[in-house]
Amino acid sequence: MASMTTWEIVCNLFEGFYQNGLIFILTLIMAIPLGLVITFGSMSNFTPIKILPKFQPIKWVSKTFVWIIRGTPLMLQLFVVMYAPGMLFDIPIKSRMTAVLIAFVINYAAYFSEIYRGGIESIAKGQYEAGQVLGMTKSQVFFKVILFQVIKRITPPMSNEIITLVKDTSLARIVGIAEIIMSAERFTKSGLIWPLFSTGIYFLLFNGILTLLFGYIEKKMSYYN
Amino acid sequence: MSVLKIENIHKRFGKTEVLKGVTFEMNKGEVVAILGSSGSGKTTLLRCINFLEKADAGKIYVEGVPVFDAQSKAKISAGQIRKNQLNFGLVFQSFNLFPQYNVLDNVMLAPKLMAKERKDYKANKSEILAEIKKDAIEMLTRVGLEEKLQNYPCELSGGQQQRVSIARALVLKPKVLFFDEPTSALDPELTGEILKVIKNLAMNKTTMIIVTHEIEFAKNVADRIIFMDDGVIAEDGTPEEVIDNPKNNRTRAFLNKFNELR
Numbered sequence: 239m240a241s242m243t244t245w246e247i248v249c250n251l252f253e254g255f256y257q258n259g260l261i262f263i264l265t266l267i268m269a270i271p272l273g274l275v276i277t278f279g280s281m282s283n284f285t286p287i288k289i290l291p292k293f294q295p296i297k298w299v300s301k302t303f304v305w306i307i308r309g310t311p312l313m314l315q316l317f318v319v320m321y322a323p324g325m326l327f328d329i330p331i332k333s334r335m336t337a338v339l340i341a342f343v344i345n346y347a348a349y350f351s352e353i354y355r356g357g358i359e360s361i362a363k364g365q366y367e368a369g370q371v372l373g374m375t376k377s378q379v380f381f382k383v384i385l386f387q388v389i390k391r392i393t394p395p396m397s398n399e400i401i402t403l404v405k406d407t408s409l410a411r412i413v414g415i416a417e418i419i420m421s422a423e424r425f426t427k428s429g430l431i432w433p434l435f436s437t438g439i440y441f442l443l444f445n446g447i448l449t450l451l452f453g454y455i456e457k458k459m460s461y462y463n
Numbered sequence: 464m465s466v467l468k469i470e471n472i473h474k475r476f477g478k479t480e481v482l483k484g485v486t487f488e489m490n491k492g493e494v495v496a497i498l499g500s501s502g503s504g505k506t507t508l509l510r511c512i513n514f515l516e517k518a519d520a521g522k523i524y525v526e527g528v529p530v531f532d533a534q535s536k537a538k539i540s541a542g543q544i545r546k547n548q549l550n551f552g553l554v555f556q557s558f559n560l561f562p563q564y565n566v567l568d569n570v571m572l573a574p575k576l577m578a579k580e581r582k583d584y585k586a587n588k589s590e591i592l593a594e595i596k597k598d599a600i601e602m603l604t605r606v607g608l609e610e611k612l613q614n615y616p617c618e619l620s621g622g623q624q625q626r627v628s629i630a631r632a633l634v635l636k637p638k639v640l641f642f643d644e645p646t647s648a649l650d651p652e653l654t655g656e657i658l659k660v661i662k663n664l665a666m667n668k669t670t671m672i673i674v675t676h677e678i679e680f681a682k683n684v685a686d687r688i689i690f691m692d693d694g695v696i697a698e699d700g701t702p703e704e705v706i707d708n709p710k711n712n713r714t715r716a717f718l719n720k721f722n723e724l725r
């Protein structure tokens with residue numbers, strides 16, 4: 239290991255970072271829609287979007303779920319998803335990656351759902367009413383009038399959360415995923431410290447690109463206020 | 464035959480009864496102004512007629528056809544609800560334009576969505592859309608905004624925004640157009656342009672119900688004035704009857720207060 243060239247170390251870290259990227263992208267793809275489902279659950283008695291039936295238990299289940307997920311450390315949730323099924327029901331999770339994704343998707347969906355809820359609730363009632371008196375259906379009002387305004391409102395808090403997700407992916411090492419920091423720690427153990435510190439550069443570059451992307455999206459949507 | 468008839472409309476919010484049995488009818492081409500002090504239930508009445516609130520009791524007829532009956536348990540289809548809705552147009556005090564669409568698209572959005580349901584939409588798409596655009600531009604020209612088609616609501620003055628919202632309602636050709644204090648959210652120097660537009664509509668025999676605090680204006684444009692007080696119609700008659708010779712004490716007190724302010 240000590241005999242690796244600098245270039246080989248960089249490549250090795252890159253392989254680790256691939257794991258971070260994978261967790262990041264898969265979590266996003268699944269948590270974004272799942273968050274919306276949770277939002278509809280916690281807003282099930284919000285008249286303009288009654289997707290789910292108006293049924294108090296759905297609301298309280300969603301709210302309790304969000305409370306638990308937001309109120310406990312993601313690291314603990316990772317442990318629970320990793321070990322609880324095996325210990326409690328004797329069905330151990332076969333793939334570490336699956337466990338990580340389950341924990342991340344649930345965690346981020348809960349956060350996203352609260353952002354969506356804030357965004358939806360911030361749209362004035364008059365927008366729905368204007369749509370209604372113009373003869374639009376509920377779904378036309380939601381998709382043609384409300385949705386874009388919600389997306390514009392939630393882009394800044396979503397950017398924040400998504401950048402946090404990039405950094406949180408390194409938590410996957412606690413269940414043994416060889417993500418970038420775990421890869422770097424192997425070098426630390428053999429006395430080489432710079433690879434560990436250099437991992438910051440990977441995160442910085444990745445988040446730099448995301449920041450530019452979100453800035454661009456926000457700018458695109460800033461044609462009105 | 465009357466174009467709109469409402470019968471004994473009641474509405475309560477929790478413990479407070481806001482509408483205590485409102486009945487009136489109006490004819491096609493008639494312009495009715497509704498006056499009344501704040502809290503007398505004018506907005507609630509308009510909202511009940513426009514299906515934004517569900518009245519607790521009462522009936523609404525359009526051209527003799529019942530469109531609402533609080534007692535009826537029959538389930539109305541979504542399509543029928545929309546059809547009923549489209550009998551009326553409503554101009555809000557706060558405009559409620561769609562901020563992400565420019566002026567022209569604000570006016571075209573609803574007609575476009577409706578056109579998609581036409582059977583011949585696929586076959587004649589381009590003609591239909593051209594027609595909608597022509598109508599929208601014509602309406603916006605009527606309210607004096609032909610120069611602002613591509614502007615976004617946030618780039619317009621309050622008066623211009625309100626004129627867009629009038630055009631947006633008119634383009635759907637409602638049988639009755641309602642205004643809820645259309646100038647109350649505007650700076651005084653901008654109210655004139657809205658009143659002018661409404662006056663113009665009145666001259667063209669647009670059937671309208673206008674809730675307003677502009678008494679002089681009401682007297683000028685309305686064929687009939689309804690004075691609301693505490694959830695009921697206290698007085699209903701020609702401007703001369705209601706404003707110059709009010710029978711009701713409350714109407715007199717209300718008008719005096721306005722005269723003092725001037």
Ligand SMILES: Nc1ncnc2c1ncn2[C@@H]1O[C@H](COP(=O)(O)OP(=O)(O)O)[C@@H](O)[C@H]1O
Nearest residue numbers: 476477481499500501502503504505506507508
């Ligand atoms: N959604 C509501 N919930 C509870 N009370 C309401 C609601 N809307 C109106 N009210 C009450 O009904 C009364 C009449 O209101 P409104 O119709 O707005 O009067 P106006 O338009 O004549 O000023 C007021 O006392 C108001 O507080």
Ligand SMILES: [Mg+2]
Nearest residue numbers: 505506507644
């Ligand atoms: Mg009012």
